Amino acid sequence: MINVSEYVSLGHPDKVADYISEYILDRLLEQDPNTRYALEVQIKDNYVTLGGEITTSTELSEPCWYNWTKEALAEIGYTQEYCDRWGSENTIDPSQLQVVAHISKQSPDIAQGVNNNGWGDQGIFWGLATHDQGGLPNDYRLAKQLCDILYLEAFAGAAWGLDIKTQVVTEDGTAATVIVAAPCMPGDYDKLKTRVFELVKKLCGEAAYPIVNGTGTYIKHASIGDCGTTGRKLAVDFYGGNCPIGGGSPWTKDGTKADLALNLYARYVAKETLKEQHGCKLVRAQLSCCIGCGGITIQCFDEHNNPIAHPAFLTADVDPSSIIEKFGLRKPIYADLCKYGMWVYVDAITKDAKHGQTEEETSGR
DSSP states (O other): OEEEEEEEOTTSHHHHHHHHHHHHHHHHHHHOTTOEEEEEEEEETTEEEEEEEEEOSSOOOHHHHHHHHHHHHHHHTOOHHHHHHHOTTTSOOGGGOEEEEEEEOOOHHHHHHHHTTOBSSOEEEEEEEESSGGGSOHHHHHHHHHHHHHHHHHHTTOSSOSOOEEEEEEETTEEEEEEEEOOBOGGGHHHHHHHHHHHHHHHHOTTOEEEEOTTSOBOSOGGGTSEEETTOOHHHHTTGGGSOOOSSOSTTBOTTSHHHHHHHHHHHHHHHHHHHSTTOSEEEEEEEEOBTOOOEEEEEEOTTOOEEOOGGGSSOOOOHHHHHHHHTTTSSOHHHHHHHOHHHHHHHHHTOTTTTOOHHHHHTO
């Protein structure tokens, strides 16, 4: 069986857009934990557009949007020093940053449902858990691990840039092909290639075949070479090619929005159900909700798409306030969720990343 997953770094323009939104949400939650938030972001060249709905007691002004956006870019690594190294024709130039905000308050039609502990939107959500290392399929885990390492090295000043994509193809669970795209000047290509081959051998094994910068040249990057928009990397954010996904992005939302809270909960349900289903290779959990209502529906499936159930989730009497409390969603955690990944956070909360297995058992699969 062939499985494929990709991953992108925080420096990818779509993730830059996600991170700006989450960074701003954190700043608001620091001052008002009950902030209601739905803010989309688009970035092209050095122009950033913010659009959405925010209800908060925090005093908002035009300078805050610019300052918070610039701070978010700096946290990603897009500083003036980075721009000077690459040239403003090739990457984001903070000195030329322009930010426009189109923001209103949350619709009163939606607010009346949220005020009664109902969800802020309708939607469908999927969670996945496997017995692979980290509880995630190998193709997804390896793509993320490789991308994270290369990004952190770029952030620390390596010869390649911050806007990185990786893709891993596995055959029967073993890595076969690994694709990496990372910005680099022509004179630095050999350094990048050497490092990628070294990491692929270490992480993916001798049989994996690496491809580095498939077009031959990759210099223009971030929002100079592409346009970034929130919510365009859902397969990256969730489970790669291994599971269906819902229609909404977890980024740009506070905890009253099901696109965030119920995606976290879906992973939790899948993990807990897998522990109780001896003999299952994986569990997919499907959740849904209605705007303004507090309950949800839950159904889990095994690797053959046979319905299965966990006794604890049969009644599915779960409301927004319960999940907000369970995952601490009134705290300024959102930038870290975007930076490190939602499943890292869920595993830390549940303290059960390996589903009760030992390191030897998981790494040997």
